[in-house]
Amino acid sequence: MPQPLPLKANKTERCAIVVGAGPAGLMAATVLARAGVRVEVYDHMTRAGRKFLLAGRGGLNLTREEPPAHFARHYYEQTPFFSDLLQRFSPADLRRFLTELEVTTFVGSSGRVFPEKATAAEILDRWLSHLEGLGAHFHFSHRLQNIGPNGDFVFDAQGPRHLVRADTAVLALGGASWPQTGSDGHWISFFERHGISCTPFAPANCGIEITWSAHFRDRFNGTPLKNSLFTGPDGTTASGDAVICTYGLEGGGIYPLTRSLRQPLATKGSAILLVDLKRDMEKRQIAQKIMVPRSDRSWSEHLRKTLRLSGPHYSLLRECCPAEVFTDPLRLAGAVKNLKLTVTGLRPLTEAISSSGGVSFAEVDEMLMLSKLPGVFVAGEMLDWEAPTGGYLLQGAFSTGWLAGQGALRRLRRE
Numbered sequence: 001m002p003q004p005l006p007l008k009a010n011k012t013e014r015c016a017i018v019v020g021a022g023p024a025g026l027m028a029a030t031v032l033a034r035a036g037v038r039v040e041v042y043d044h045m046t047r048a049g050r051k052f053l054l055a056g057r058g059g060l061n062l063t064r065e066e067p068p069a070h071f072a073r074h075y076y077e078q079t080p081f082f083s084d085l086l087q088r089f090s091p092a093d094l095r096r097f098l099t100e101l102e103v104t105t106f107v108g109s110s111g112r113v114f115p116e117k118a119t120a121a122e123i124l125d126r127w128l129s130h131l132e133g134l135g136a137h138f139h140f141s142h143r144l145q146n147i148g149p150n151g152d153f154v155f156d157a158q159g160p161r162h163l164v165r166a167d168t169a170v171l172a173l174g175g176a177s178w179p180q181t182g183s184d185g186h187w188i189s190f191f192e193r194h195g196i197s198c199t200p201f202a203p204a205n206c207g208i209e210i211t212w213s214a215h216f217r218d219r220f221n222g223t224p225l226k227n228s229l230f231t232g233p234d235g236t237t238a239s240g241d242a243v244i245c246t247y248g249l250e251g252g253g254i255y256p257l258t259r260s261l262r263q264p265l266a267t268k269g270s271a272i273l274l275v276d277l278k279r280d281m282e283k284r285q286i287a288q289k290i291m292v293p294r295s296d297r298s299w300s301e302h303l304r305k306t307l308r309l310s311g312p313h314y315s316l317l318r319e320c321c322p323a324e325v326f327t328d329p330l331r332l333a334g335a336v337k338n339l340k341l342t343v344t345g346l347r348p349l350t351e352a353i354s355s356s357g358g359v360s361f362a363e364v365d366e367m368l369m370l371s372k373l374p375g376v377f378v379a380g381e382m383l384d385w386e387a388p389t390g391g392y393l394l395q396g397a398f399s400t401g402w403l404a405g406q407g408a409l410r411r412l413r414r415e
Ligand SMILES: Cc1cc2nc3c(=O)[nH]c(=O)nc-3n(C[C@H](O)[C@H](O)[C@H](O)COP(=O)(O)OP(=O)(O)OC[C@H]3O[C@@H](n4cnc5c(N)ncnc54)[C@H](O)[C@@H]3O)c2cc1C
Pocket: 019, 020, 021, 022, 023, 024, 025, 042, 043, 044, 045, 048, 049, 050, 051, 052, 054, 055, 056, 058, 059, 060, 061, 062, 063, 142, 143, 144, 145, 172, 173, 174, 175, 177, 178, 181, 182, 183, 184, 185, 186, 187, 352, 353, 354, 379, 380, 381, 382, 389, 390, 391, 392, 393, 394, 395, 397
């Protein structure tokens, strides 16, 4: 067995390792490096922040400007934890930190915060330079394989395994969606060998599967369903566009409902999603408009004229309602307000924006240290929390990274 590589350079210098160079790991490294700790950052990919860079491709929504209590509610069961954490490292703290990297941000529609000019790649470059300036070292192509019985970190670096010993460690290994970015969730197997309880990963913020007729699928594949309101089985609502695709629906109007759909899909194999195709009108009003004599107009023309119902909305009604609904204005108005779609599944984890599951909160203390591996802290999406996309995920990663970094720092100082 190879001997551990001690990281202690001299008697006074304390050292920490951070494994996982995504937003959570880099934030933990920043806290430690700014406090003068020697930090060695490891990642098994050839460069840092692959998922962060991917997030940048679709408009990097870094966080949100929202009252703290409202913000914390988006973390579901973990609301109390995030309620406390967001007071300690808040969206405003994140924006301040970004300003220190000379990244200015702006608040867009519905409180979403974006970088003003900088791309994700530019933010990452500035952040890595800042860390290197503080003396942090990066070791890419290093895969953490295990934590040995003496607390040694076992890495596989495209060659013989080697061991690293550190005074403390922050692991920020990510969840299990988009494995090609490096967050493949394989770490769960060695965590379980240590008896650390982890909830199995499941897709979150992902597309849904609906069996369309061949005609509907071929005609509307790629078409957005605009201005609709979607309601999941537990009453969770989401607005925004959803795009019709061959397998079902994708997009921001659907992603917040994956959590609501997950349970009924697991137990019953299907779940009902309600769609309000005419958000700005009451059912009674809709019925009155439908009752206006149709004369020789087709139903599609009639609904377009009276309700301003778009082509895809009308075709969705036709796709999901039996023909007799079109003979009863009240039933038709009900369908326009509450169209039932039968969802048969969620898209696979590999395509999801994020994952639910990970290290159970029962395994960590208030600073995110693992009780079964004292001195080892965990942060980011590898912890068992989930949130809708659109700023909540990245803020969750940054804030937990900050907390784990503070925890590791406190431990070093106490020792
Ligand atoms: C397409 C897409 C768009 C997104 N858009 C947004 C958005 O606009 N807003 C938002 O809030 N969120 C968004 N997200 C989510 C956000 O990117 C993640 O929540 C965030 O990156 C999680 O950060 P993390 O540090 O916890 O994990 P990650 O960013 O996944 O980083 C984990 C790191 O650990 C490394 N690693 C894993 N296992 C090992 C190992 N065994 N040894 C060594 N290294 C290892 C990985 O290589 C990786 O670098 C998006 C995600 C995707 C996929």
